[in-house]
Amino acid sequence: MTTTALPGFADAVHDAQGSFRKLLEAMAHPGRIVTVPGPRAVPQGLDPATASLLLTLCDGETPVWLDAAAEAVAGWLAFHTGAPVASATGVAAFAVALAPLQMPALDGFDWGTDEVPEASTTLIVQVKALADDAGWTLRGPGIATQARLSVAGLSQNWCTDRRAMQAAFPRGVDVVFTCGHRVAALPRTTIMES
Amino acid sequence: MYVAVKGGERAIANAHAWLAEERRGDPGVPELSIAQIREQQRLAVDRVMTEGSLYDPDLAALALKQARGDQVEAIFLLRAYRTTLARFGASLPLETGRMTVRRRVSAIFKDVPGGQVLGPTFDYTHRLLDFTLAANGEPPAAPVAEAPLADTLPPVIDVLNRERLIEAEVVPADEAPPADLTREPLRFPASRAMRLQNLARGDEGFLLALGYSTQRGYGRNHPFAGEIRFGEVTVELEAPELGFAVELGDIELTECQMVNQFAGSKTEPPQFTRGYGTSFGHGERKAMAMALVDRSLRAAELGEEVSSPAQDTEFVLYHSDNVEAQGFVQHLKLPHYVDFQSELTVIRAMRRAAAQTAEAALAEAAE
Amino acid sequence: MNAMTEPVAEDGYNFAFLDEQTKRMIRRAILKAVAIPGHQIPFGSREMPLSYGWGTGGIQVTAAVIGRDDTLKVIDQGADDTTNAVSIRGFFRRMTGVATTERTDQATIVQTRHRIPETRLAEGQVIVYQVPIPEPLRWLEPRETETCKMHGLAEYGAMHVKLYEDIVRYGRIETAYDYPVMVNGRYLMRPSPIPKFDNPKMDRMPALQLFGAGREKRIYAVPPYTSVKSLDFEDHPFEVERWEHCCALCGSNDSFLDEIVVDDSGNRAFVCSDTDYCGERRAQGHQGAGMPAGYGQAAADGAAPGRKGD
Ligand SMILES: [Zn+2]
Numbered sequence: 001m002t003t004t005a006l007p008g009f010a011d012a013v014h015d016a017q018g019s020f021r022k023l024l025e026a027m028a029h030p031g032r033i034v035t036v037p038g039p040r041a042v043p044q045g046l047d048p049a050t051a052s053l054l055l056t057l058c059d060g061e062t063p064v065w066l067d068a069a070a071e072a073v074a075g076w077l078a079f080h081t082g083a084p085v086a087s088a089t090g091v092a093a094f095a096v097a098l099a100p101l102q103m104p105a106l107d108g109f110d111w112g113t114d115e116v117p118e119a120s121t122t123l124i125v126q127v128k129a130l131a132d133d134a135g136w137t138l139r140g141p142g143i144a145t146q147a148r149l150s151v152a153g154l155s156q157n158w159c160t161d162r163r164a165m166q167a168a169f170p171r172g173v174d175v176v177f178t179c180g181h182r183v184a185a186l187p188r189t190t191i192m193e194s
Numbered sequence: 195m196y197v198a199v200k201g202g203e204r205a206i207a208n209a210h211a212w213l214a215e216e217r218r219g220d221p222g223v224p225e226l227s228i229a230q231i232r233e234q235q236r237l238a239v240d241r242v243m244t245e246g247s248l249y250d251p252d253l254a255a256l257a258l259k260q261a262r263g264d265q266v267e268a269i270f271l272l273r274a275y276r277t278t279l280a281r282f283g284a285s286l287p288l289e290t291g292r293m294t295v296r297r298r299v300s301a302i303f304k305d306v307p308g309g310q311v312l313g314p315t316f317d318y319t320h321r322l323l324d325f326t327l328a329a330n331g332e333p334p335a336a337p338v339a340e341a342p343l344a345d346t347l348p349p350v351i352d353v354l355n356r357e358r359l360i361e362a363e364v365v366p367a368d369e370a371p372p373a374d375l376t377r378e379p380l381r382f383p384a385s386r387a388m389r390l391q392n393l394a395r396g397d398e399g400f401l402l403a404l405g406y407s408t409q410r411g412y413g414r415n416h417p418f419a420g421e422i423r424f425g426e427v428t429v430e431l432e433a434p435e436l437g438f439a440v441e442l443g444d445i446e447l448t449e450c451q452m453v454n455q456f457a458g459s460k461t462e463p464p465q466f467t468r469g470y471g472t473s474f475g476h477g478e479r480k481a482m483a484m485a486l487v488d489r490s491l492r493a494a495e496l497g498e499e500v501s502s503p504a505q506d507t508e509f510v511l512y513h514s515d516n517v518e519a520q521g522f523v524q525h526l527k528l529p530h531y532v533d534f535q536s537e538l539t540v541i542r543a544m545r546r547a548a549a550q551t552a553e554a555a556l557a558e559a560a561e
Numbered sequence: 562m563n564a565m566t567e568p569v570a571e572d573g574y575n576f577a578f579l580d581e582q583t584k585r586m587i588r589r590a591i592l593k594a595v596a597i598p599g600h601q602i603p604f605g606s607r608e609m610p611l612s613y614g615w616g617t618g619g620i621q622v623t624a625a626v627i628g629r630d631d632t633l634k635v636i637d638q639g640a641d642d643t644t645n646a647v648s649i650r651g652f653f654r655r656m657t658g659v660a661t662t663e664r665t666d667q668a669t670i671v672q673t674r675h676r677i678p679e680t681r682l683a684e685g686q687v688i689v690y691q692v693p694i695p696e697p698l699r700w701l702e703p704r705e706t707e708t709c710k711m712h713g714l715a716e717y718g719a720m721h722v723k724l725y726e727d728i729v730r731y732g733r734i735e736t737a738y739d740y741p742v743m744v745n746g747r748y749l750m751r752p753s754p755i756p757k758f759d760n761p762k763m764d765r766m767p768a769l770q771l772f773g774a775g776r777e778k779r780i781y782a783v784p785p786y787t788s789v790k791s792l793d794f795e796d797h798p799f800e801v802e803r804w805e806h807c808c809a810l811c812g813s814n815d816s817f818l819d820e821i822v823v824d825d826s827g828n829r830a831f832v833c834s835d836t837d838y839c840g841e842r843r844a845q846g847h848q849g850a851g852m853p854a855g856y857g858q859a860a861a862d863g864a865a866p867g868r869k870g871d
């Protein structure tokens with residue numbers, strides 16, 4: 001079976017709704033780990049959560065940037081969503097990184113402008129492990145007091161860059177981590193303490 | 195019981211049933227068919243299609259029937275239906291120069307290549323009620339010209355174009371296709387393509403008044419009716435899998451090219467400029483008003499002073515849509531008693547405070 | 562699967578009316594709105610089968626969010642039985658088949674116009690506000706291009722000046738509803754025309770707050786536990802409306818009261834605007850002084866009075 005012929009959601013309407021609602025929960029509660037429904041099959045290299053979010057969010061209006069490890073899924077993405085591949089990080093609505101250690105610096109993506117901060121890239125970063133009982137201490141909108149999030153396989157630079165980005169608010173990028181069927185979000189408002 | 199002041203599901207259902215009866219009117223009078231509306235109330239159908247942004251005479255006629263002849267309500271119905279339609283692709287730009295013309299007039303030359311074609315127009319009719327229509331509306335056959343019109347008539351504006359007396363209208367090769375205003379929100383600065391989309395869907399009455407205001411000096415732009423044409427044009431779709439364009443069919447269209455004086459600027463020599471208007475079907479008043487407003491909205495780009503409502507892009511584009519406008523004006527019918535209660539509380543408190551201040555002043559004066 | 566309990570949407574329409582592409586566009590806007598609390602996101606608002614100004618923004622947001630497992634509550638002026646609330650609830654029942662409720666604590670999604678329920682909303686709930694004019698600076702500056710810049714620079718001095726002028730002129734801030742708030746210390750936001758009585762409920766609310774303006778084509782949001790402060794001054798702190806009365810039906814002295822004219826001589830009665838809250842209190846045995854005798858005999862069922870058979 002070719003990659004493009006892999007089936008998408010079992011129920012295109014309700015699985016997309018379910019996946020979106022879980023992502024909305026994750027985005028509204030930064031650091032919280034949620035579980036999303038996966039498609040019936042996923043192309044090699046994509047975790048079910050990564051595939052699920054792409055099916056839920058992307059279409060012909062959203063250029064998607066793929067890192068070198070994700071390039072192989074371009075056909076699958078085009079077949080199921082019609083999303084064009086973004087030629088550069090700076091023009092992508094979504095960016096998919098399957099190899100987070102090698103991903104470009106955060107400021108290489110679109111942060112939007114002070115007047116149009118929503119014109120920014122949303123990063124979907126697939127990682128080896130996610131845990132909410134260790135790692136960073138998170139504060140900010142969506143968090144009652146504080147939350148924890150530990151993400152395996154990010155470079156130290158990434159964390160430094162992410163902290164530096166906080167000063168640019170409302171400009172910035174929102175990050176969604178995926179792992180297996182699980183998802184956690186780090187919107188630009190979230191303050192990362194060490 | 196307290197709920198008596200509120201509306202209920204039953205109230206809504208009953209109101210709808212009553213509305214349906216009113217729509218039908220006296221059952222002793224034969225019911226209108228969709229075909230009758232489409233054929234005999236054609237200009238109403240055309241307006242509903244234009245401002246409804248959907249070319250479908252039967253659906254527009256149905257909307258008019260359902261809306262009891264209320265045009266804005268019919269436009270609303272057609273647009274709400276349009277929302278649910280899937281998009282298969284975007285047609286190629288219409289070649290109005292290849293229009294099969296039924297009417298074409300120009301006010302800027304006595305005669306033009308292909309001739310002036312008066313066609314079916316209210317112009318020069320004496321607006322006298324025709325009582326014979328009350329009894330019998332069958333007209334005598336209209337005379338037929340001895341020689342048929344040319345298949346296509348060249349646009350009058352080309353004459354000025356050849357002499358470079360009018361601004362060139364060239365689409366840059368790298369220009370992105372215009373966005374779809376029904377899929378994306380209006381953003382500013384709005385491109386001319388976006389403005390024209392907005393005006394084409396805009397309320398005829400609103401554009402008519404704005405266009406008129408420019409003629410009376412609120413942003414005057416010295417217009418001449420370069421050409422008005424009405425007829426059939428072919429809609430074509432490029433099918434990527436075929437590699438060539440296929441004809442989808444013909445639609446009726448009105449187009450107005452307004453020619454406006456322009457004194458020139460630092461970068462441009464004195465020349466004529468353009469205002470453009472169009473409508474589905476036969477809608478000259480709309481197309482002409484639209485062309486006047488299109489030109490007045492170009493004031494800033496042409497370095498003219500922007501001082502009048504018709505030149506104010508945000509003002510015009512945000513208030514042109516009658517479906518938006520009717521909704522917001524009429525939403526005042528919805529209950530607002532919570533907000534009103536808040537206002538009451540504030541007003542009463544302010545009156546109390548004012549009364550106390552006055553009393554204190556009186557007491558002080560008495561001492 | 563039990564077909565009897567599965568919500569069924571009306572034939573010929575997609576679940577929740579909107580096509581999937583439109584839902585994706587709205588969902589992307591909602592996610593951005595949550596990530597930038599209080600900032601208005603332009604979106605490709607669709608022409609709905611209900612009128613602009615009658616809740617099309619809230620309806621589109623709800624339609625993009627709602628799923629088969631949701632329980633929907635719709636209120637207008639705090640009441641479940643006002644005509645437009647009934648109409649919108651009926652629309653979603655037809656287009657999604659989901660369960661509806663009048664109970665605030667049983668709803669997963671509450672769509673509202675002009676009120677926040679008295680019952681505290683909980684984490685996991687979503688409240689969707691219908692918004693007529695999303696721009697808080699609009700009465701000060703009619704131009705979108707200008708207000709956009711003011712938000713970009715967080716230049717909100719004009720609003721403070723306006724409120725302070727009120728104090729100088731009237732001795733108090735005269736804005737009674739749609740009272741401006743600062744979200745997360747960054748964005749000035751219109752809370753929609755809720756009475757300022759409801760403003761404090763927005764601050765650090767555990768539920769997710771989503772705002773939809775259909776005609777103006779904007780979506781914005783306040784995530785849970787986010788600071789929402791009503792603008793005020795040190796010497797004129799923000800305060801809410803108070804009543805000298807209690808609810809005539811349930812006796813509540815801390816809910817927002819509607820004033821009802823009960824007879825031709827202008828006598829008034831005061832009752833809770835939140836019909837669910839009032840009903841729940843009465844079910845628990847709370848009682849007010851009661852409505853005046855003979856009040857409320859007139860029918861209002863929309864039928865043609867005296868028309869049939871006359
Ligand atoms: Zn009560």
